[in-house]
Amino acid sequence: MELDKIIAISGRPGLFEVQVQTRSGFIAHSLVDGKRITASLRDQVSLLSEINIYGLQAEVPLADIFQNMLAHEKGALCSVKPKAPATDLEAYFFEVFQDYDEERVYPSDIKKIIQWYNVLVGKGLLVAEAAPAAESEAPTEEPTPTKEA
16 A cells, blocks of 8 residues: 555645645645645645554554554445544444554544545555465465476
């Protein structure tokens, strides 16, 4: 999953994909409605790849949370609506990330994560990562016979 070019801009709804960086900012297009926007360096911009979620033990990258949600939902949109009551949002988030810090991760944060997940899944930008066991099994196939001289 490539979240390096996906950004959230404070004060603007939805997610954006960076197209071109300029001297005074950048040009991006909205993943929600496809409109092109310009953002200056003064805008508060967050790369999704740089966002971490507070856990009780350590901070967890947002990409890992998205992978947990993707596995939990089996690749479909989130079963909980972002406008659900706070108790429902917290219960769902506990299912996908049991170790989150309930005092520092607010229902509004969970709502935003669910909205972002739905946008990314809807655009096909979130795909399940291959299991490490499957990768390690592939190279251990039987070697092909070679001629000995």
